[in-house]
Amino acid sequence: MLSRTANNIYWMARSLERAENMTRLLDVSHNMALMPNSRGGQQELLAPLSITGRRDQFHARHDKVSTEALLEFFLFDESNDGSIFSCIQLARANAHSVRDRLSAEAWESINTTWLELRHRRHRSINHEGVKGLFDWIKQRSHEFRGAAYGTMLHNDAFLFMRLGTFIERADNTARILNAKLEVMAGERDSNQAIDFYQWNALLQSLGAYEAYHYSYTGGLSARNVTELLILSAQLPRSLRYCVGAIMEQLSSIEGSQGLAAKRLCSELHARLQYGEVDYILEFGLHDYLNDLLRRINTIGDEIHRSYWEGA
Incomplete structure (x- = not known):
């Protein structure tokens, strides 16, 4: 296998896994921060920044830590290469360059995820809709792995x-x-x-x-x-x-x-x-x-x- 092909496939998988991992972390941190009388609400909000090492990058773009700012930063901010949007964008780009190595179902899964995420990006983020978005991203990650495992x-x-x-x-x-x-x-x-x-x-x-x-x-x-x-x-x-x-x-x-x-x-x-x-x-x-x-x-x-x- 060509080194470039192996590299693209490897980073396609890493980017998809990173997107799912970030989704899981945001989901839990968001739920914990909203708990009534939570003594660790602010700490929970800061957890994704600490774990990813992006606190300075976040503060360069936002004056204070808030649920809305964190969700925007980690969900859809293109300037953050660790955002879910950036990860799936990179995964799709790598997948496109090695389409001949993927099954049709694996490629369609990742391409559809990217197209739908771009559409969802234009919707407003609100507490009622965030949980559904998190569940959708995790489900799309599972679907890609299932398609790849079962058809490649x-x-x-x-x-x-x-x-x-x-x-x-x-x-x-x-x-x-x-x-x-x-x-x-x-x-x-x-x-x-x-x-x-x-x-x-x-x-x-x-x-x-x-x-x-x-x-x-x-x-x-x-x-x-x-x-x-x-x-x-x-x-x-x-x-x-x-x-x-x-x-x-x-x-x-x-x-x-x-x-x-x-x-x-x-x-x-x-x-x-x-x-x-x-x-x-x-x-x-x-x-x-x-x-x-x-x-x-x-x-x-x-x-x-x-x-x-x-x-």
């Missing part, structure tokens, strides 16, 4: 698409955990009812609400949430699952390239496979997640160097 050849193009999806998902999970879980676990004097909603909101933002309540009994705890979202071998958005999927895609890509990325990924997967939650908490969740983020980014850099640097 499972060849190198498919493997690079999956590789991009899981690299982006691993990065997102680590960032959300780093920004939210440690803060929540460190709180002491707090309202238990509000804490319940915050724990559930964190799980919902990573699509893990039902999985948690299936896996654990006795309520919500920092230890169990940490174990599930970092070490679970079965949760599709856990760090262990994502790194395992990255390793699987790299191992299946034909050719002798990517040996450094494969080695680094195997080392990280072993670290997670044999990891223990008590060690993570003793080590320090913030430091542990920062180390994971560094390792994930290094694997991404090695993938770039191995497969398409200079293409």
Whole structure:
């Protein structure tokens, strides 16, 4: 496969996954900020800015933080390359350049999403309509993955698409955990009812609400949430699952390239496979997640160097 083609497919998948991840984060932050008597309303509004590292960019365009300004910035602002609009625009552009590598159904799914999003952009954002928009974006993401998985050849193009999806998902999970879980676990004097909603909101933002309540009994705890979202071998958005999927895609890509990325990924997967939650908490969740983020980014850099640097 040409390096340029692999690069386009990889970033198409990363951009689509980033759009879905941002949608999940905005959905939960928006709901938490609107909770009556929420002590963390302002913090919830700031969470997407902290997680994406775009606080300075936001304040350069907006005088104060508000729900309306944040939604506009992360939904439709073209100057923000991390907005949902920008991500889907980039994904569609990459998909268009590799249409011959996609099935007709996969291409139609992403193209229709882009056309409809442009139309929705011209509608006013209001609290009553935001939830429907979030659900629509998530549904379109699921539809594309289903179409691609069910109709594309499972060849190198498919493997690079999956590789991009899981690299982006691993990065997102680590960032959300780093920004939210440690803060929540460190709180002491707090309202238990509000804490319940915050724990559930964190799980919902990573699509893990039902999985948690299936896996654990006795309520919500920092230890169990940490174990599930970092070490679970079965949760599709856990760090262990994502790194395992990255390793699987790299191992299946034909050719002798990517040996450094494969080695680094195997080392990280072993670290997670044999990891223990008590060690993570003793080590320090913030430091542990920062180390994971560094390792994930290094694997991404090695993938770039191995497969398409200079293409």
